[in-house]
Amino acid sequence: RYKTMKGYYVPRKAGWDTHGLPVELEMEKELNINSKKEIEEIGIEKFNKLCGQSVMRYEEEWKKLTERIGFWLDMDNAYFTFKNDYIETVWWILKTIWDKNLLYQDYKIVPYCPRCGTALSSHEVALGYREVEDYSVIVKFPHAEKKNTYFLVWTTTPWTLISNVAGAVNKDADYVEVEYKGENLILVKNLLAEVFGENADCRVIGNFKGKSLVSSHYRPLYDYVDGNSNAFSIIGGDFVSTEEGTGIVHIAPAFGEDDMNAGKENDLPVVQMVDEEGKFKERVEKFSRMPIEEANPEIIKDLKERGLLFSIKKVKHSYPFCWRCESRLIYYARKSWYIKTSRIKDDLLKSNEEVNWYPQHIKYGRFGNWLENNVDWALTRERYWGTPLPVWVDDNGHKICIGSVAQLRKMAVDMPRDLDLHRPYVDNIIIKCKKCGKDMRRVPEVIDVWFDSGSMPYAQYHYPFENVELFEDNFPADFIGEAIDQTRGWFYTLLAIST
Ligand SMILES: [Zn+2]
Ligand SMILES: [Zn+2]
Structure with missing residues (x-):
């Protein structure tokens, strides 16, 4: 306003952020539903249409308010993040990132609600902690080379034992082998009394450091x-506590952050034996299709019968539940897409x-601290109302990223003249793979709404498809004002995308 009053021409284009989970949640509330299954029963087409209508419902109110508070904005030439032109620019940006090899797919552990079928944000998880009573069991992993010898392994989630691929020890801690009731058992030394009780009849027959156990198989x-x-071997892990349990931690990379990292470091397979509804997959014959909570006592019973259960008790601890549907959350490996921002940290x-920051x-x-601790951008959401990730894949794992509507039209087997770039329409477009001739289909994900927002300098002008000069004259912005929370939100995405 100051510059305008000094006689400069200051474009003041208004803009509408229109995608994302908040919109979906409001629509779910209105429709009185609360799961992905119900959304898909209604149909993605209808659901997204309603989401699109709902975001425009308040346009008039905003226009009036903007006028009344004397906010100088050009509301008549506003940009909308759900318009095809806007989405096309976002696709172009994603393709540019793809061409730099900075867009990748990876497993990540997320807090996940099996009933809602979606990951929750850390903010949502914080809403739902409750005190619960769980099993605390110590099981015996049979040593592969030494007869009658077992590693004692502690867990509070017996159902994850099905997906176990390793045991972790603290390399620098002292471990012992003890003789107890005719068996040899291995555990960390300082928990001996805790595990066996003060007066138990056990005899220490070996003392060694954790590192000497590494690479033993069970x-x-x-x-x-x-x-x-x-x-099925022992690995070292600095996250292994010698304060509780047995000092040997069971590792299931699909169900925990430490486990996943340990799995990557030690080249362990990621084994996902639980489906998206929180039930065991069919190949887990003994517990096939059983919800994991129901399977817990069954697994304990099974291990006991096979002589592999050392001890069992119940413990109280705090555990997160879904704030929307009250289901127990699980920490669960989901494949999703990331932007490798950590590789461009210096830039x-x-x-x-x-x-030039004020203050x-x-x-x-x-802001600087946030950049210093940069982690890769978790780009995708398994939802509906958002910019679809323009990546097509086939059964042979060939992938292609589409950077414009024209490119899609050129490659599509069949594409209607006016294609709405949202789901489900874009999901129906099939591309023939150039490498193998198979059908390629779009991946199901939509992207983080913050990517939409951060693309605004380009996408508001439908750059580079139009307005190249206009964009170049105006980029980067001379002035941006926002509240402090946006340092890690919009300011970050603006900077990351333009970098
Ligand atoms: Zn839920
Ligand atoms: Zn192919």
């Missing part, structure tokens, strides 16, 4: 998992050097 409790040469820091402490404080 026989898996269940044989549903296809291992590799590293599977991000350089870009920040060119920003200045934000530059190396709140």
